[in-house]
Amino acid sequence: MTAFHASRASFLSRRVVPAYLRIIRANRPFLTPGPAREHLRDRSLRPKTYGPPRRLRSDVVVSVDHSRGLPIYTLIPRTGRPRGNVVYVHGGAWVNEIAVQHWQLAADIAAEVGTTVTVPIYPLVPFGTAAQVVAAMAKLVLDNRSRYGEVCLAGDSAGGQIALSTAQVLRDEHGVALPGTVLISPALELSLSNPEIDVVLPSDPWLGKEGTRVFIDLWRGELPLTDPRVSPLLGEMRGLGPLTVFSGTRDIVLPDTRLLVERAREAGVAVDYHEGAGLVHVYPLTPTREGRLGRQQILDALSKALAPAKTTAP
Structure with missing residues (x-):
């Protein structure tokens, strides 16, 4: 996640963000294998801090x-009685640590939704793998259900992959359908083989294919790319709880996101x-103003998912 230098009270134009990303060459680690391997070595040698600002x-x-073997952060509103729980899984191409924007969103969810938010700091490549992390996230959700009641999942980018894969594992192995997944x-779909990706790629200032494959190959570990714990688009959609999904059109995940929406609705x-x-x-x-609207839509979706069930008089 790139740090945008703008206060939370101000907003950048939607046109400024792509230009800024081009200037700082945000997509360099993702375009080709060489810079990807350099980025991996740097992150392994000099890990970034993960604590909240x-x-x-x-x-x-x-x-x-720290009792689970990895840091698990909990955010709760200072006043009021929280209802339910949201497990937020941060993005970062499975190689980058949680960023300030993730923490800000997690805090907004806790305060505005009135819920307990759990932020797991999961192991990144080359140390973490999909099988390991998805299993840990499923256990975390099950434990939180026992502690807090209803639990929603949320995640962005790589964290979105982990969140959807976890939702599928919870359904398949534990018979659990979540009230909401954002x-x-x-x-x-981590083969990145959808031909429409190449159509979107020239307009995407942030991501790329060949460098990302370096991180994907480590992330999948011994699992094939077709395993839903790696590529949840290839998993069964039927029986999942409600999904709230976001994508921009200057984003190489767009083609697979459209497929997800189509397949999920058909199921x-x-x-x-x-x-x-x-x-x-x-x-x-x-x-950006569009980002602010998106964040409000996230809060609305989670508030709805965690709202107390209405009862009818006999």
Whole structure:
């Protein structure tokens, strides 16, 4: 996740964001294998900090638990009684650590939805693999269901892949359908073989194919690319709970996202799809007016999913 230098009270033009990403060459690690391997070596040698920024919302309390073998952060509203839980899985191409924008969104969810938010700091490549992390996320959701009641999943980019794969594992292995899963520009089919990706690629200022494959090959571990724990687009959609999905049109995940929406709806899954014309990867996390609208739509979706069930008089 690239750090955009704009305050939360100001907004950049949607046209500024792609230009900025081009200037800083945000897509360099993703375009070709050489820079991808350099980026991987740098991240392995000099890991980035993952802790929350010192200045988050003052109406949210943050704590951390290390007892599971990986840091699990919890964000709760300072006042009121939280209802349910959201597990937020951050993106970063399976190689980059959680960014300030992820923390800000997690804090907004806790405060505005009035829920407990769990942020797991999962192992990245070359140390973490899809099988390992998806299993850990499924266990985390099950444990949180016992503790908090209803649990929703949310994730962006690589975290969106993990979130949807986890939702499928929960359904298949535990008979659990979540009340809501939010997917922000999710990675969905990691062969990157959809021919429409090459049509979108020239307009995407952030991502690329050949460099991303370096990270994917490590992430899949011993699993084939066709395994739904790696490529959830290839998994069964029927029986999943409601999905809220976001994608911009200047984003190489767009073609597979459209396929996800089509297949899920055909399988009877309720899908609320938001496609941002001219917008970039994970646009709800950008400091634009369209990003602000996307964040509000995320909050609305999670509020609806965690709302107390209405009872009717006998």
